[in-house]
Amino acid sequence: MSDRFFTQTRCDRCHKELKDGRTMSIFNTDCICTECMIKETKDKDYKKAVEAENAEIRKGNFNYEGIRGGKRNG
Numbered sequence: 001m002s003d004r005f006f007t008q009t010r011c012d013r014c015h016k017e018l019k020d021g022r023t024m025s026i027f028n029t030d031c032i033c034t035e036c037m038i039k040e041t042k043d044k045d046y047k048k049a050v051e052a053e054n055a056e057i058r059k060g061n062f063n064y065e066g067i068r069g070g071k072r073n074g
Contacts, residue, residue, distance in 0.1 A: 004031075005024065005031050011031065011036055012025075012031050012032060013032050013033075014035065018031070018033055025037075025040060025066060027043070028068045029065055052067050
């Protein structure tokens, strides 16, 4: 069974096609396009989200759902 992240065709946020690239949101488990990722970097909580994720990775948690947790879808 394949991971949905690698097979979905549209961004969970803006629904744009993912043909130009994809990444996991820093805030939750949404699969987002590069345009939405750039928007995330401008969010007031971006630095806090990066620090929280890095702390979880150092603890060995590679399935961290982000500071806003789970999927948001829109």
